[in-house]
Amino acid sequence: MLTCAERTPGTPGRVTGRLDGTTAIVTGASSGIGNATARALAAEGAAVALFARRRDKLEDLARELGSSASVHEVDVSDADAVRAAVDEAAAEHGGVDVLVNNAGYGSMDLARDADLGEWQKMVDVNLHGVLSTTHAALGHLAQAAQGARGIADVVTVSSVAGRTVTGPGSNVYAATKHAVGAFSEALRQELAEQHGRVELVEPGLVDTELTNTGDDNKPDASQASELGLLHADDIADAVVWMVTRPARAAVNEVLVRPTEQKG
Numbered sequence: 001m002l003t004c005a006e007r008t009p010g011t012p013g014r015v016t017g018r019l020d021g022t023t024a025i026v027t028g029a030s031s032g033i034g035n036a037t038a039r040a041l042a043a044e045g046a047a048v049a050l051f052a053r054r055r056d057k058l059e060d061l062a063r064e065l066g067s068s069a070s071v072h073e074v075d076v077s078d079a080d081a082v083r084a085a086v087d088e089a090a091a092e093h094g095g096v097d098v099l100v101n102n103a104g105y106g107s108m109d110l111a112r113d114a115d116l117g118e119w120q121k122m123v124d125v126n127l128h129g130v131l132s133t134t135h136a137a138l139g140h141l142a143q144a145a146q147g148a149r150g151i152a153d154v155v156t157v158s159s160v161a162g163r164t165v166t167g168p169g170s171n172v173y174a175a176t177k178h179a180v181g182a183f184s185e186a187l188r189q190e191l192a193e194q195h196g197r198v199e200l201v202e203p204g205l206v207d208t209e210l211t212n213t214g215d216d217n218k219p220d221a222s223q224a225s226e227l228g229l230l231h232a233d234d235i236a237d238a239v240v241w242m243v244t245r246p247a248r249a250a251v252n253e254v255l256v257r258p259t260e261q262k263g
């Protein structure tokens, strides 16, 4: 397997990107924040491995991004499929330098009305998906951290609901996001001396499929129409900023709310 230092640098003739020669896996790249993040990382020169279930959306994005993008149709709640996809992405690109755990699902029913299947889905995607993708990527990231870049990144897209319980109905969504925060902090401590950065992005309300479907069960959909929401690019910018810091600097947590959002 090639190391980071041996991989092909950026496209000839293109202005040098800060992530030339690196590979990033982005889960949930078929829409919203993941789609914007994959684009932003690619614009900085990263080869991007696009993970999600909707292959057609991933293929559309990969066509736009060109040959440095690969498509991996995978359900992040299936740990065996995730491991196979991560290994496939690493083999195809020659390693993995950055993992962005972004795939997520939300439903905001009050506990007494909630469907247990919806709760299970949030745990499967928002928590188990992050755990199994991170676990599958750790070996590849450790190898990348020994390369020329001298660092590897695990970025997880949490939420304001990972810092505080944002209101009635945020029950299991908030629980999954708090859980990935705890996991990220433990992982940060484990990887600190191994050139591994662990970073958490905590968006407030963002205009994506999660908030704009008109489904009142989606997280804070009722608020979404009343506020000036963030754009997915606002979160993508934060991710790019985190992973382009010098290797000595780890931005472990970034909270980004719409200016008008109070809670």
Ligand SMILES: NC(=O)c1ccc[n+]([C@@H]2O[C@H](COP(=O)([O-])OP(=O)(O)OC[C@H]3O[C@@H](n4cnc5c(N)ncnc54)[C@H](OP(=O)(O)O)[C@@H]3O)[C@@H](O)[C@H]2O)c1
Residues within 6 Å of the ligand: 027, 028, 029, 030, 031, 032, 033, 034, 051, 052, 053, 054, 055, 057, 074, 075, 076, 077, 102, 103, 104, 105, 106, 125, 157, 158, 159, 160, 202, 203, 204, 205, 206, 207, 208, 209, 210, 211
């Ligand atoms: N929008 C907000 O206001 C907001 C606020 C705070 C945090 N967040 C977090 O931001 C992240 C991205 O959400 P978004 O707002 O961009 O929503 P989105 O547009 O609905 O995107 C969700 C992404 O997750 C993927 N996904 C869902 N279930 C999956 C599964 N089982 N396996 C693989 N991929 C799966 C979806 O792809 P497929 O359907 O193609 O599989 C999609 O690409 C989530 O973690 C969410 O909790 C969002």
